[in-house]
Amino acid sequence: MPASLFHYSYPGVPVSFLYQLLICIAAPLVFLATCLRGVRDRSYRDRLWERFGFTQLKFSQSPIWLHAVSVGEVQAATPLIRRLLLNSAQRPVLITTSTPTGAARVKALFGEQLSHAYLPYDTAAAVRRFLRRVAPYGVIIMETELWPNLLSECAQQHLPIVLGSARISSRTAARYQQLRALFARSMPAVEVGAQTAADAERLLGLGALPEHVRVTGNIKFDIEISDSVRATGVAIRERWAQRLVWIAGSTHDGEEQQVLAAHQVVLATQPDALLVLAPRHPQRFAQVAALLKTHNIEFVTRSSQQPVLPQHSVLLLDTLGDLTSFYAASDVAFVGGSLVPVGGHNLLEPAALGLPVITGPHTFNAPDVADQFAERGALRYVYSGKELGEVVLELLNSPTERNRQAMLAQAFVQENRGALARLLELINEAGIKAS
Numbered sequence: 001m002p003a004s005l006f007h008y009s010y011p012g013v014p015v016s017f018l019y020q021l022l023i024c025i026a027a028p029l030v031f032l033a034t035c036l037r038g039v040r041d042r043s044y045r046d047r048l049w050e051r052f053g054f055t056q057l058k059f060s061q062s063p064i065w066l067h068a069v070s071v072g073e074v075q076a077a078t079p080l081i082r083r084l085l086l087n088s089a090q091r092p093v094l095i096t097t098s099t100p101t102g103a104a105r106v107k108a109l110f111g112e113q114l115s116h117a118y119l120p121y122d123t124a125a126a127v128r129r130f131l132r133r134v135a136p137y138g139v140i141i142m143e144t145e146l147w148p149n150l151l152s153e154c155a156q157q158h159l160p161i162v163l164g165s166a167r168i169s170s171r172t173a174a175r176y177q178q179l180r181a182l183f184a185r186s187m188p189a190v191e192v193g194a195q196t197a198a199d200a201e202r203l204l205g206l207g208a209l210p211e212h213v214r215v216t217g218n219i220k221f222d223i224e225i226s227d228s229v230r231a232t233g234v235a236i237r238e239r240w241a242q243r244l245v246w247i248a249g250s251t252h253d254g255e256e257q258q259v260l261a262a263h264q265v266v267l268a269t270q271p272d273a274l275l276v277l278a279p280r281h282p283q284r285f286a287q288v289a290a291l292l293k294t295h296n297i298e299f300v301t302r303s304s305q306q307p308v309l310p311q312h313s314v315l316l317l318d319t320l321g322d323l324t325s326f327y328a329a330s331d332v333a334f335v336g337g338s339l340v341p342v343g344g345h346n347l348l349e350p351a352a353l354g355l356p357v358i359t360g361p362h363t364f365n366a367p368d369v370a371d372q373f374a375e376r377g378a379l380r381y382v383y384s385g386k387e388l389g390e391v392v393l394e395l396l397n398s399p400t401e402r403n404r405q406a407m408l409a410q411a412f413v414q415e416n417r418g419a420l421a422r423l424l425e426l427i428n429e430a431g432i433k434a435s
Helices: 015-040 048-052 071-087 100-110 124-134 148-156 170-177 197-204 227-238 256-269 282-294 323-328 348-352 367-375 385-397 399-415 419-430
Strands: 064-067 093-097 115-118 138-142 161-166 190-194 213-215 245-251 274-279 299-301 314-316 332-335 357-359 379-381
Touching (some): 048 124, 064 071, 071 100, 071 138, 071 419, 093 100, 138 419, 148 161, 161 197, 197 213, 227 323, 245 323, 256 274, 256 385, 274 282, 274 323, 282 299, 282 314, 323 348, 332 385, 357 385, 367 379, 367 399, 379 399
Parallel strands (some): 161 190, 274 314, 299 314, 357 379
C-alpha cells in the first residue's frame, strides 16, 4: 500500500479523491514496469491481464480467498492453507499473490489442489471486476496488505474480511494514519488477528473496532517441516562427509559481499568449511554467480546438479523451494535481509530445525520475534561481515555452544505455537467456515 505517496498534504483536496487519482496514474506505470521486467524474467509476463482483474478462473461455488503477497507470506500461511483445504467442506480455495515467485511457491506446495491468481491493482474498476468474476465467500489477508479499494469493495459486498497474523510497524502505521479517511468505512468491518499487542493497538488506531481485534499470535511459529524435507537435508549432508557447513539464507544486494567476507574469516581457521549461499530473489542468481567469479571463489550451483567437490568453498543455491532442506543440512544459519536495511526474514524456520541462528541488526519486519529470541540466548546479532565470520567460526568450533543455542531456539518456537488454532477460531467466528 503506497502510503508514502501521501507524505505531503494537499490542502482542500479530499484524500479519497487524491488516492483514486494517483492509483489510476500509478497502475499503468507499474504495469509498464512489470512488462519491462518481463523482458529479462519470463515469469513476469504470465497472466498480465489478471493485474487488472481479468481472471479466467471459474468456480462451482464461491471460494475461500486468501491473499499472501510473496514467498514468505505463502510459506507462513501454509499450515492455514492446508487446514482450509482439509476442513472447508469441499469449498474451493483461491490464493492470490503479488509476485511470480509467490505464485511459483503456491504451485510447488499445492499443485492442483487450489487455484491461483494475481492480486489486481487497487483501482476501483480492477477490484470490482475481480470480485465479480471470483465471487468469493470470504477473504483472508495475511500479515498486513491494506489496500483501500480492495477493503472498501469487500466491505460494501458484505464479505467476511480477516487480517490474519497481522503486523504493522510503527513507521508504517504512521504513514497509514495519513490515509485513515480511506479506511473509515472498511476497517470497522475487518476482523483482526494481530501478532502482538502493539500490532493490535496500531490497527485500532487505523479504525478497526476493539471488539473485532484480538491478539492471535504469529502463525509462523506453527511452522510445519515435513519428515521428507528433514530426510532430504540429512541425505544432502551425508554427501559432504565431515565438512562444517553454514548457510546464509535469503540474502540481498549488498549483503552477499559481507557474507563472502565472513566466509574468508571462517576459511582462515576452517579451510574445509562450506558456505551455502541462498539469494532471496531468483532474478539475482546470475548477479551473485558473477560476484563469486569476480572474487575467484570456487563454487558450484545447485541448478547445475553437479556434486559439491572438496575444492568448492561455496554452493550457490539458485533454485526455488530448496532453502528449508539446506537449512536442515547445515550446522549454523545466518538469516539475510538483516545486514542491509530490508527488515530481515524468517528466523523461525532454521530455529525449528535445530540450528543456532545469526541475524544482522535490521530486523524491523519482526522486531518482537528477534528480540525475544535474543533475550532467550537463542539468537546472535552481528553488525558486519567480519563479525559474522567470527560468530560463525565460534559456533562451528564449539559443538557444545552450537547445541545449546539450537536447543533454546527450538524450545522458543515450540512454546509459542498455537497461533494457527486461534486464527482458525477467529476465521470461523467471522463467518468463513474453515474448521
